[in-house]
Amino acid sequence: MSHATLSSLYPQHLDVLQARAAEALRRGGFDHLVVPSGTLHYQAFDDRDYPYAVNPQFKAWLPLTQTPGSWLVVTPGSKPKLVFLQPHDYWHVVPAAPSGYWVDQFEIVVIRTPEEAAQHLPDAARSAILGEPQSAIEGYAPNNPQPVIAYLEYHRAFKTAYEIEMMRQASRIGARAHRAAERAFRAGSSEFGIHLAYCQAAGQDANDLPYGNIVALNEHGAVLHYTHRDRLPPKPVRSFLIDAGASFGGYACDITRTYSAADDEFAAMIRAVDAAQLQLCDMVRAGTDYARIHLQAHLLLAGVLRDFGVLKISPEDALASGVSSAFFPHGVGHGIGLQVHDVAGFAESDTGGTLPKPDGHPYLRLTRTLAPGMVVTIEPGIYFIDMLLDELKAKGLGDAVDWARVEAFKPYGGIRIEDDVVCTDGEPLNLTREAFAADA
Structure with a gap:
């Protein structure tokens, strides 16, 4: 993406933020918005700092992510001010002087x-x-x-054109790195080796990524947030699930793909989940209750499980009884932007209040009605998790499952497919599929 594109979109983005800030300050009875970028935190009983994470309220205004000790000042009717900490230091790299398409929009004061x-x-x-x-x-x-x-957090769900371009660039980096990770998997690399290949292709170290990479071979795919990363590959290698993102100017992408080592029945199930996922992505339209997409995901995934002989009951009965939740225990997705799990997912309005989750679905992270500008992830999954399957049996629901089929799929762990999708005035914009197509 050219700086000219960002330069042309950024002033409108700043106008939107200025208008939001003015209204937020009016509601709170304040004259100024003051936002620190954040500081370094040090480990207890040590002189080593934790990885620095910039304040999301700060990076919403300007693409600075490594400037601890700086401050932003917004006063309605005035040019925003950046108080930029550039210390005299020979122990560490000092932040470079502000430059780029955004600097002319700020009054910049350098402090030491x-x-x-x-x-x-x-x-x-x-x-x-x-x-x-x-x-x-x-x-x-x-x-x-x-x-x-x-x-501010409620309205942050509605991305400006500038923000969507930033997320598009993050998605392109992520797609490129996912391609490299798949190649490493096909070449026989370990989980750790695949992780290193991903970081190399993304050009981002582990601390630069928006979240810790999930790189799971075989049964590890059934651990939803698996980050252990074995140094040696299992024998045999059956499957690979990778949930990994990338950052660009403070914005995140969040992408998950699953692969089978062979063109076998598990590969066919992956294709079926992928088809269901695309149906769910198409539901990301203005006026749609996001919770309805989540419930539809349960029906579609239960249909996949029935088609592959795992479930003996209808998708509707699987959802109503809770059987589907044993195989799909997390939410269908979440908001994304400045944070991987973006804020205000349950906000009833811009004054507060909470929109409830559907009964029996405690892990859904978004319950708002979709509107143009919202960007969400869609990540249905099927997993074979002993703990949850044992609970099904304990609840007397074991007859709904063909346990021989479960045993056949358990060595593969699980399947998850995840894209980042923009709600528009018309058809959804799938940033992830767009990025993979561009990298093909």
Whole structure:
């Protein structure tokens, strides 16, 4: 993506954020929005810091992700100010001076120590200061007023054209890295080796990625957040599930693919889940209750399980009885953007309130009605998890399952297919499929 594209889209993005900030401040009774970028945290009884993570409220405004100790000031009617910490230091790499398509939109003040920021910040009593407690400097402690945060986080679900372009670029990086990971799997690499191949292709280290890579061979695919990464491949290698993303300018992609080592029955099941996933992606349309997509995922996946002889009951009975949840125990997806699991997934409105999850589905992360600009993941899955299957038997629901078929599929672990999808005024925009097509 050219800087010219970002440059043309960024001013409109900033106008949207300025309007949101003005309304949020009005609701909270404040004159200024003050956002620290965050600070380094040190491990207990040690002098080593944890990996730095920028404040999402900060990187929403500008594509800076490695500038601890900096501050953003937004005052309606004025040019936003960046108080940029660029310390004198020979122990660590100092952040480079701000540059790029966005700098002309800001008043930029460079400081050399964190304490200097105070002289460039507005009256704290009239400011909504959004951040974690560790970001405080003398006279400026985050107060995180609920009306301000509720408004900003609710509306953050609606991405600007600039944000969608940022996520498109993250998706292209992720697709390229997924291609490399599949090649490493086909070549016989271990989970750890596949992870390294992914990072190399993405050009991002583990701490640069938006979340820890899930790289699972065989039965490990049944562990939803498997991050152990064995150093040696199993024998034989049957299957590969990878859930891995990439970052671009503070925005994330979240992609999952599953492969079989052979063109066998498990490969056929992967193809069936992929077809179901595409049907669910097509439901990402304005006015659709996201929870309805989740329930439809249960019906489609139960249909796959019935077609492959695992279930003996209808998809409707599997959903109503809870049998489908033993094979698909997580939510169908979540919002995504500045954070992999973006905020306000249950927000009833921009003043607060909570939209409930469907009964019996505690792990769904989004219950809002979709609208243009929202970006969500769609990630249905089928897994063969001993603990959940044992619970089915304990509940007296074992007769719904052909256990010989379960035993045949258990060595493969599970299947998950995940795309990032934009809700538009018309047909959904699948950033993930677009990125894989571009990398073909």
